[in-house]
Amino acid sequence: MRAIRTAGDKFRIPESEVRRIAEGLPISRDVRAVVYARVSSSNQKSDSKRQVQYLTEHRSSKGYRVVNVITDIASRAKD
DSSP: OEEEEESSSEOOOOOHHHHHHHHTTTOOSSSSEEEEEEEGGGHHHHHHHHHHHHHHHHHHHEEEEEEEEEEEEOOOOOO
């Protein structure tokens, strides 16, 4: 366990260390995300751009680092 000695000769355990031990998982400061945006036709490309912008901003505001953006135009086969 990692601890820090203070000027008053006390020991402090960083919150990250407490969380790591409590969850049993290492703490990673680099949380990555992939953004996926999909529209149903090529006429909606501007909607796709808005989706990407919103999702990228939302993930960034939550502390994620967006490492890739995937866009898709769905095509439906007509019966």
